[in-house]
Amino acid sequence: MAVATGQRALDAIWEKVELNERLDFEDGLVLMESDDLLQLGELADEARRRRGGTDEVYFVQNLYLNQTNVCRVKCKFCAFAVTQKQGDAYTYTPAEMVEDAVAQRELSRFTEIHMVGGENPHVDFEYYVDIIRSLHEALPDVHLKCFTASEIHHMTKLSGLSHEEVLVQLKEAGLGSLPGGGAEVFADRVRRLIAPGKEHPDFWFHTHRTAHGLGIPTHCTMLYGHVETYEERVDHLLRLREQQDETGGFLAFIPLAFHPENTVFERRGWTFTPGSDDLKMIAVSRLLLDNIANVKAYWIMMGLPLAQVALHFGANDVQGTVVREQIFHAAGAVTETEQKIDELVRVVRAAGRIPVQRDTLYNEVQRWNGAVA
Ligand code: SF4
Numbered sequence: 495m496a497v498a499t500g501q502r503a504l505d506a507i508w509e510k511v512e513l514n515e516r517l518d519f520e521d522g523l524v525l526m527e528s529d530d531l532l533q534l535g536e537l538a539d540e541a542r543r544r545r546g547g548t549d550e551v552y553f554v555q556n557l558y559l560n561q562t563n564v565c566r567v568k569c570k571f572c573a574f575a576v577t578q579k580q581g582d583a584y585t586y587t588p589a590e591m592v593e594d595a596v597a598q599r600e601l602s603r604f605t606e607i608h609m610v611g612g613e614n615p616h617v618d619f620e621y622y623v624d625i626i627r628s629l630h631e632a633l634p635d636v637h638l639k640c641f642t643a644s645e646i647h648h649m650t651k652l653s654g655l656s657h658e659e660v661l662v663q664l665k666e667a668g669l670g671s672l673p674g675g676g677a678e679v680f681a682d683r684v685r686r687l688i689a690p691g692k693e694h695p696d697f698w699f700h701t702h703r704t705a706h707g708l709g710i711p712t713h714c715t716m717l718y719g720h721v722e723t724y725e726e727r728v729d730h731l732l733r734l735r736e737q738q739d740e741t742g743g744f745l746a747f748i749p750l751a752f753h754p755e756n757t758v759f760e761r762r763g764w765t766f767t768p769g770s771d772d773l774k775m776i777a778v779s780r781l782l783l784d785n786i787a788n789v790k791a792y793w794i795m796m797g798l799p800l801a802q803v804a805l806h807f808g809a810n811d812v813q814g815t816v817v818r819e820q821i822f823h824a825a826g827a828v829t830e831t832e833q834k835i836d837e838l839v840r841v842v843r844a845a846g847r848i849p850v851q852r853d854t855l856y857n858e859v860q861r862w863n864g865a866v867a
Contacts, residue, residue: 522728538808565612573756619653630668644676674713706743719767780808
């Protein structure tokens, strides 16, 4: 597709941003193809502020859990999944998960459990309901943000139930929201290359649409930096925007940088995404997704120093304390697996912003006003 490039094209986008006009596919391509990183950051921050964004930067105190690493799907980008027969395979029982979470709660007052895992064919749907019910009973004040749309789809296969029936049962058991994983890149071409065993993206949208209809808020993501083109990135973002127009249930968008270590792509010589691409993704996401309030700079993948810079490229959330991230560390992430609140506060303040600890639904828990200490 021929797209006008250069400063004239960016000037036209500036005008649209100043008038609060919606950007289109061609605008998205111009932004993706621009090498003027600082201007992209300035544009994204301007757009964020014109849509009501403030100096507040959010984070949540959370705990990451993975119920199983056994998975039938074999996505080519995944370094986390194993088969049941591999020595490092694990599938925790609901009782083990509760014991672990309760012990962790003694150490940190997390308000959210973020839990995802493999699509294990050796468990039944009741296993998932039991986990949610048990965690909810043990920690009733903790928000359970659990299971990707792919896992929900897997549960329909295990149970013969519809997506709605699965979600209703999980909600009744205590599920609070869905994370955004499993989206990868929606384009069929990309899907065939990196995740041929995964269900069609229509199921991802169906699951999120159904969740929103049931009053279950969700998150959305894109795994970028592998075989996708700029056109496919923009297409992905605009499909999310369209869904949000329809249902309004996405709390945040999280761009996820692809990590190649321990995947087939590492053997082909692939490396990590450059920081410039990470910042570009944050900026373009913020500009195109005019109806999703929050864009996260996911420090687990980009590192805390770059996440701090990303706060000037349209991001307004640095995710959370996390505690024990495993999926991206299996793929070579060299970041910490946990951040202390003090460190997140320090980093946000040093960026000239106001740290606000939130719960999963963006209600304020605590804020740090005043000058940097
Ligand atoms: S990304 Fe998820 S679905 Fe794909 S192989 Fe890994 S655990 Fe399984």
